[in-house]
Amino acid sequence: MSTNDTLLISPNHPVFDLPEIVAIEHGLFARHGLRVDFARADESAYDPSERDPIARRKEALFESESADVYNLCEWGGIDRLERGHRSGRIDHLRPAVVAQALVSFDPTLNEPHDLGGVPVAVNEFTGSHYTALHLLGNTLARQEIVVRHVGSPHLRLRALRSGDFRAAMLMEPFLSVALKEGAHLLGSYFYRGSQVVAPHLGQEGRDAYIVAVNEAVDLIHELPWHESARHIVREVEGELDPEELGRSYMRYTHARPFAPKRFHESYAWMKSWGLTEGRNDHRSLLGTG
Known part of the structure; x- marks a missing residue:
């Protein structure tokens, strides 16, 4: 990816995307030479009760190459790469816990x-x-x-x-x-989540992305909480004010590598429930080979 390209994030719920939202709002990606924005899509085109994970908004945007990255739970990241048709990799564990x-x-x-x-x-x-x-x-x-x-x-x-x-x-x-x-x-x-990235994103760009979201995490902790809470409560507009949203059920830390030990533990658990056929490993899903 060249610095002239815009890296598009397929949107998840704001509680998970908060570091990216803050990084865009405060110019942190731009500071590290990246042009980043959220992919635009008509939400009415997606069924909120959709059973097929690949047909849901964030996955569908990635599959159609309308987005370059998205985050979801670590087990879901494994599932989507095994289930989907577009190639990709898990790059890191997201900041949102x-x-x-x-x-x-x-x-x-x-x-x-x-x-x-x-x-x-x-x-x-x-x-x-x-x-x-x-x-x-x-x-x-x-x-x-x-x-x-x-x-x-x-x-x-x-x-x-x-x-x-x-x-x-x-x-x-x-x-x-x-x-x-x-x-x-x-x-x-x-739980943490994983960041799924498109195969064309180079190491330099991925590293700069992580630096920017880590800086956003630091800023979230520095700013008054209501500055961040306003982004999260917009999903329930009129039902909850920013001041009513506590921090007990979410926290934001620096992104972490998806270490082999953790991957193998999560993958074995998924296999025990019949949630994966077990045909992949850390190397094939994280591109570490």
Whole structure:
């Protein structure tokens, strides 16, 4: 990629993209010789209940070469590279460390043990799905765990409100909205995500990208929190003010390498659940060979 090219990010939820949002807003990418922006797309063209991960907005933009990079959970990054048709690689673990929380309005559900046989609303093959399996798998027998695909966090919150589901996995800002409305926590699981990048992006550009987002992380910590919170709560406009969004369920650290040990642990876990055929390794998915 030349310095005259614009590197396009396929957008995720702002809670995950916050370092990139701040880096663009404050000119940090430009400071390191990069032109970076978010890919534009008509959101109405994408079904928020879409079951096929590759047909969802951020994946579809990458697959169609309308975007060069995007982030998602580490397990999802592995899945998309194995499932998709466009080649790519996992470059690093993103700065955003976010919790998916198991929440309910049902007073009879109070701990993960109560979820045996109870369907939990998730977005299949995303952080909400994988973390539900991690969270419940530490308590329940696998055959007792029931996760059901509903779709985006907007839809999962709606399913909770309507009573269609007694429990759901939610992240911020939807989590704070649910808690504000009287929902309660049954558990939470913090996780990093991975950054998927297109094959044409060179090492120099990728390194500059990481330096810029790390500087954005430092700036997030220096600025008053409401400066960052305003970006996150825009997904629930009118339901939550920036001042109402706490920092308990998200944090931002410098990007990290996806080390072989961690990769092998995550990949083995996915294989144990039948979430991958296991045909790849650290070298093939991270381009380390």
